[in-house]
Amino acid sequence: MTDLVHLTAAGTSLVLDCRGPALPSILHWGAALGTPKEPDLLVAAAPQPIGFSVDGAARAGIVPEQSAGWLGHPGLAGHRDGRAWSSAFELTGVVQGSSGVLINGLDREAGLALAIELELSPSGVLRARTRLTSVAPGTYWLEHLTLFLPVPGETTELLDFTGHHLRERSPQRTAFTHGLRVRENRTGRTGYDSAYLLCAGTAGFANRHGQVWGLHTAFSGNARTVAERNYHGHSALGGGELLLPGEVGLGEGESYETPWIYGAFSADGLDGLSARFHDLLRARPHHPSRARPVVINTWEAVYFDHDLERLTALAQAAASVGVERFVLDDGWFGSRRDDTSGLGDWTVSADVWPDGLTPLIDVVRELGMEFGLWVEPEMINPDSELARAHPDWMMGTGHRLPPAARSQQVLDLHNPAAYEYIRDHLDTLLTENDIAYLKWDHNRDLVEAGHPATGRAGVHDQTRAVYRLLDELRARHPGVEIESCSSGGGRVDLEILERTDRIWASDCIDAHERVAIQRWTSVLVPLELIGSHVGSPEAHTTHRALPLDTRAAVALFGHFGIEWDLTAASASDLSRLAEWVALFKEVRGLLHSGTLVHGDVADPAYSLTGVVSPTDALFALTATATSVSYPPGAVPLPGLAPDTRWHVRPQPPGDVADGNAAAWGAALPWCTPQGVRLNGRVLGSAGLRLPVLYPDRVLLIRATAVPGKAA
Numbered sequence: 001m002t003d004l005v006h007l008t009a010a011g012t013s014l015v016l017d018c019r020g021p022a023l024p025s026i027l028h029w030g031a032a033l034g035t036p037k038e039p040d041l042l043v044a045a046a047p048q049p050i051g052f053s054v055d056g057a058a059r060a061g062i063v064p065e066q067s068a069g070w071l072g073h074p075g076l077a078g079h080r081d082g083r084a085w086s087s088a089f090e091l092t093g094v095v096q097g098s099s100g101v102l103i104n105g106l107d108r109e110a111g112l113a114l115a116i117e118l119e120l121s122p123s124g125v126l127r128a129r130t131r132l133t134s135v136a137p138g139t140y141w142l143e144h145l146t147l148f149l150p151v152p153g154e155t156t157e158l159l160d161f162t163g164h165h166l167r168e169r170s171p172q173r174t175a176f177t178h179g180l181r182v183r184e185n186r187t188g189r190t191g192y193d194s195a196y197l198l199c200a201g202t203a204g205f206a207n208r209h210g211q212v213w214g215l216h217t218a219f220s221g222n223a224r225t226v227a228e229r230n231y232h233g234h235s236a237l238g239g240g241e242l243l244l245p246g247e248v249g250l251g252e253g254e255s256y257e258t259p260w261i262y263g264a265f266s267a268d269g270l271d272g273l274s275a276r277f278h279d280l281l282r283a284r285p286h287h288p289s290r291a292r293p294v295v296i297n298t299w300e301a302v303y304f305d306h307d308l309e310r311l312t313a314l315a316q317a318a319a320s321v322g323v324e325r326f327v328l329d330d331g332w333f334g335s336r337r338d339d340t341s342g343l344g345d346w347t348v349s350a351d352v353w354p355d356g357l358t359p360l361i362d363v364v365r366e367l368g369m370e371f372g373l374w375v376e377p378e379m380i381n382p383d384s385e386l387a388r389a390h391p392d393w394m395m396g397t398g399h400r401l402p403p404a405a406r407s408q409q410v411l412d413l414h415n416p417a418a419y420e421y422i423r424d425h426l427d428t429l430l431t432e433n434d435i436a437y438l439k440w441d442h443n444r445d446l447v448e449a450g451h452p453a454t455g456r457a458g459v460h461d462q463t464r465a466v467y468r469l470l471d472e473l474r475a476r477h478p479g480v481e482i483e484s485c486s487s488g489g490g491r492v493d494l495e496i497l498e499r500t501d502r503i504w505a506s507d508c509i510d511a512h513e514r515v516a517i518q519r520w521t522s523v524l525v526p527l528e529l530i531g532s533h534v535g536s537p538e539a540h541t542t543h544r545a546l547p548l549d550t551r552a553a554v555a556l557f558g559h560f561g562i563e564w565d566l567t568a569a570s571a572s573d574l575s576r577l578a579e580w581v582a583l584f585k586e587v588r589g590l591l592h593s594g595t596l597v598h599g600d601v602a603d604p605a606y607s608l609t610g611v612v613s614p615t616d617a618l619f620a621l622t623a624t625a626t627s628v629s630y631p632p633g634a635v636p637l638p639g640l641a642p643d644t645r646w647h648v649r650p651q652p653p654g655d656v657a658d659g660n661a662a663a664w665g666a667a668l669p670w671c672t673p674q675g676v677r678l679n680g681r682v683l684g685s686a687g688l689r690l691p692v693l694y695p696d697r698v699l700l701i702r703a704t705a706v707p708g709k710a711a
Contacts, residue, residue: 004038005094005101010124010276012265016101017042020091022068023061023105023114026150029126030213030265047233060234062103062116062147063130065089073180073228073238076114076132077143084110084140111136111252116147123279126263127218134250142248142256146224146240149263151213153235155200158227159270161520163192166508166541168489169520176200176235181227184242188221188410188446188459189486190493195225197524198237199273207598208269208638215239216277216524218494219259221446221463237263244457262494270523271597271638278526278596281497288481288501291588292528293324293370294581295561297439300509300540302565304331304338306352310567312363317566319367321574322581325561326364327372327439332357334384340407343379344386346425361434372437373429377422378466379443380411386421393418395446395462398455402448410449413465414458423469430477440470440500442486470499483531492521497529502559504531509563510539511546511554512696515622518558519598519609527611528592532558534577536565546696548573552580553620553654553698557591557609560584579653590616597639603632606690610701612639617703618651623693636687637703640680645706648683649675654700671699677706 005016005024015028019042027045047057054069061068063075067088079085089105089112100119106112113133120126128147134140156176160183163170169192174181183195199205201212217223217239224242229235239261248256262280266272281287296318302310306328315326330336332353334345348356357373364371380387380394382404387394394409396402401409413419429435451458470482481501484491488507497503505521508514514532521530532555538545555561560581566574591611599608605627610619617640640646650656650671668691670676676688683703691699 002094002096004042005096006033006036007099007101007118007120008032009099009120009122011267012120012124012126014118014120014126015041016118017045018091018094018103022059022065023063023089023091023116024094024103025059025061029149029263030152030211031267058232060148060150060236062118062128062149063089063114063145064148072230072234073146073148073226075146075148078141080111080136080138080140084112087112089114106135112140121280121283123276123283124264125276125280127260128263129258129260131255131257132250133255134252137252139249139251141246142243142250144224144240144243145256145258146226146238147258147261148228148236148238149213149215149261150234150236151200153233154202154211155213155235156203157201157205159199159201160225161194161196165192165487165490166506167513168192168492168506168517169196170516171520176227176229178229178231183225185223186242187490188449188462189442190220190223190491190496192490194223194493196492196520198225198227198239199270200227200235200237206269206600207271208600210269212266212270212273213237214264214266214273216262216494217259218262219463220466220491220493220496221459223259241460244459247457247460259495274523275595277524281494281526281529282593288528291585292559292592294322294584295325295327295372295531295533295559296323296566297327297329297533297561297563299329299374300536300563300565304336306331308353308359311360313567314565315360315364315367315369317569317574318562319369321562321566321578322585323369323562325370325372325437327374327437328357328360329374329439330376330441332373341381341383343376343381343408344384344411346375346377346422346429357433365434370436371434372439373433373435374439374441375426376441376443377426377469378411378413378462379408381408383407390418392452394452395449395458396452397448397450398452400448405444405447408444410444410446410462412451412458412462413469414451414461415453419465419469423472426473427476430473430480435480437481437483439483439485439504442491444487467495467499474499489517489521492525494524497525502529502531505558508539508541509533509535509555510542510544511535511551512544512624513542514554515607515624518554519607522596526592527558527596530558531561532556533561533563534580535563548576549654549656550696550698552577553700554622556580556584556587557611557620560588576653583651583653587618590618595639599635599638601635603628603690605695606632606635606693608635608637610637610639612703614641614644615705617646619701619703620654621690621693621699621701623695623697625695627690627692631692632690634687634689636685637683637701640683640703641705642681642684643679645677645679645708646683646703647675647677647706648688648701648703649673651700651702654698
């Protein structure tokens with residue numbers, strides 16, 4: 001075994017001290033170090049042996065142990081019938097590959113073996129997980145297994161996220177002080193209130209400046225994400241699954257595997273962090289590769305009112321503006337005429353669809369669109385044929401059902417019979433119908449979610465069963481795309497995205513609210529995976545009325561779609577919407593492959609979001625309030641190649657935001673089709689003068705490289 005393991009990629013280095021005899025510790029995770037000499041680095045990084053817990057220096061490994069003198073948050077907590085509560089793993093092997101390392105440890109006295117995997121992707125994203133195996137008689141009851149990644153002492157601020165239904169992923173900043181900051185999610189899904197991406201950064205880090213380290217716990221059930229700092233000079237971010245009492249008991253030879261945690265470092269603010277995650281996701285072999293089709297979803301158009309004639313008219317209107325995928329939402333199955341019954345009865349309703357879904361699918365396909373369908377396979381209404389036949393399939397404590405939510409309970413997919421029932425019904429549905437897309441919903445938290453036959457807590461088993469179900473259906477129907485929806489954006493994480501092709505960011509499609517929701521969702525997830533729809537003139541969830549151009553411009557920066565009864569839209573609105581659809585089709589290749597950037601705009605009323613490539617860029621300048629200065633100042637256009645000359649001008653149809661400078665008597669000189677021609681260095685520094693915009697208005701700015709010599 002080597003004393004030092006050094007992984008490096010894309011300007012990032014990870015250095016492990018593997019001298020043993022204990023588990024390795026991370027000497028450095030951050031900016032690339034080049035090729036340091038082992039002895040010199042080990043000497044330079046060694047702490048002064050001052051302490052009181054043990055003689056010498058306490059060692060905080062990737063899985064910190066009290067046996068090494070560590071009295072902070074332990075990496076492993078559990079016991080074997082009250083014993084083996086403190087581990088002391090001995091390093092038994094280090095296997096280094098081209099981009100990763102496998103670390104093995106053994107605690108003979110506790111009867112535990114540990115295997116830690118670390119991988120550094122070509123984009124510089126680090127991911128880690130560990131497998132714990134019981135190698136002794138009896139049962140080892142696991143309480144938690146948390147992996148930690150150290151960050152340097154100059155990180156003084158933390159950024160993570162909170163939120164609720166209709167306001168997902170709302171950012172919050174706190175000082176990174178001594179002590180333990182713990183974000184626990186107990187909702188049984190990723191949750192609106194998850195930390196999402198926990199970032200530690202240097203003072204004042206922002207979109208385009210400051211050093212930032214970010215960690216994401218990739219799990220779709222209960223999870224813990226933590227930040228810890230102590231007086232011994234140790235600062236770290238950690239993550240793992242949150243286990244309910246008694247959820248994981250390991251018999252001899254049985255193993256538990258943690259979720260992956262993902263970490264990334266950026267020397268260039270949050271945009272640099274996002275670029276690493278986006279590159280990681282786009283490099284996956286199963287990442288959506290074809291152009292993302294324009295979607296219409298029927299929910300806010302018809303709700304539960306399914307009628308072939310009405311839906312045919314909606315499909316015709318959608319096709320006329322350029323829609324490419326038609327998704328039929330809730331209400332097509334069983335007794336499902338409202339949200340109180342029918343969940344679990346996954347057969348087409350003979351009352352609403354006497355000839356099945358084929359007539360509607362035929363209409364949609366003849367109009368040149370794909371057909372998609374809404375399902376909620378993990379849930380069950382007590383008022384359903386399935387619940388009446390199998391009341392024992394509803395999750396609970398064993399002697400009572402949890403309180404209902406949305407008139408529904410959770411189906412115990414860890415039960416083999418229930419799992420097979422759902423798998424087979426969905427398989428039949430996809431086999432017998434020309435369905436290209438499933439909107440997979442999950443509309444309640446898991447409260448007292450146990451296995452009714454045993455009374456044992458079951459969120460861990462349920463989450464793993466959902467993964468197996470998605471994996472099996474995708475293997476049987478590889479051409480079907482799946483969207484992760486959970487009362488909007490309640491299940492957004494990198495593990496569910498291993499099995500889905502899109503996430504629904506929020507049930508709120510009010511463009512004013514969506515500016516922030518989409519900006520912060522995209523800190524981790526690239527735009528092509530974020531569903532973003534043009535809603536009706538008055539938003540369903542907030543009753544805010546906004547112009548069509550605003551609604552469409554905000555929806556443009558995502559996987560563009562429509563959720564609006566187009567049969568009630570005016571001819572002028574349909575014509576204008578068709579222009580926006582055409583623009584999306586023109587720029588989706590740029591938006592879904594380019595680098596996402598954000599301006600650090602001094603005026604809090606304005607935000608600037610853009611996507612740039614070496615030769616093309618599109619920016620959205622958005623006003624959400626009135627400007628603090630009148631007229632406002634300038635904004636740099638970030639990310640443009642500095643030595644390239646760019647032609648910058650407003651982009652139709654988002655070039656006329658009512659309330660721009662022209663409404664005040666004179667247009668800004670650059671706000672014309674002729675625009676300006678400047679190099680990227682000037683645009684990224686001096687920038688452009690901001691126009692006056694009314695609140696909730698968007699101006700699109702296009703920048704294209706000028707052919708010829710570099711500027």
